[in-house]
Amino acid sequence: MGFARIVISCRDLKARVLACQYWSQRHTLFEGYDDGVCLTDDAWFGVTPEPLARQIAYEVSGASSSKTTIVDLFAGDRDTLACAQNNAKIYELTDEITWVHGDSFEYLRLALEEPEKLHEALRIDPASTILFGSPPWGGPGYRTDEVFNLHKMEPYNLRQLHQAYKSFDHALYLPRTSDLRASKALVAWIPAENSSHPTFYYGDD
Incomplete structure (x- = not known):
């Protein structure tokens, strides 16, 4: 009798179990889920629900009439981007998005210091750009922390993110259990240096 051997790493198995747990929330995550929305296993618990x-x-679009570009800094790996492109097509947004697979920190460095090394379509002006980041929180396990320490967040803590983003107005999506003292500091940090634009702080519901 023949048999098939299937090997799944513990990480992959955990991601699949979590994906099953989030299945009942699929129409909250994406209202158009039944239209062919694609999600990687990790995206089931990492994607921002559509209403939020x-x-x-x-809120971000109303920050200033001078802002014409928003950069999503943690859009995911190659597979996640492929799903995002599929989903953008479903929501008829393909003409409004430029997709970049790479290191967002290096991209921002080039945009500020060596823009000539970027394709013309990828060059951005800090004065007309808002950065949005939903950095890794460590998966659903963050919910077990009574207080989420933003300064110990991995792999990028709050100060590292601000240091990289300080030339731009930026908004960060962070857990609602974040340390309030840190979040108050965050609100004070968010505008680009010497900017008079409003600040934003978002917490997970």
């Missing part, structure tokens, strides 16, 4: 994503987009 719409609210964030509304």
Whole structure:
């Protein structure tokens, strides 16, 4: 009798179990889920639910009439981007998005210091750009922390993120259990240096 051997790493198995747990929330994550939305296993617990994503987009878009570009700094790996491109097509947004697979920190460095090394379509002006970041929180396990320490967040802590983003107005999506003292500091840090634009702080519901 023949048999097939299937090997799944512990990490992959855990991601698949979590994906099953989030299945019942699929229409909250994406209202258009039944239209062919694609998600990687990790995205089931990493994606921002559509109602909240719409609210964030509304708030950020109203920051200033001078802002014409938003850069999503943690859009994911190659597989996640492939799903995002598929989903953008479903939501009829393909003409409004430029996709970049790479290191967002290096991209920002080039945009500021060596823009000539970037394709013309990828060059951005800090004065007309807002950065949005939903940095890794460590997966659903963050919910077990009574207080989420932003300064010990891995792999990028709050200070590292601000240092990289300080030339731009920026918004960060962080857990609602974040240390309030750190989040107050965050709100004070968010505008680009010498900027008079409003600040934003978002917590997970």
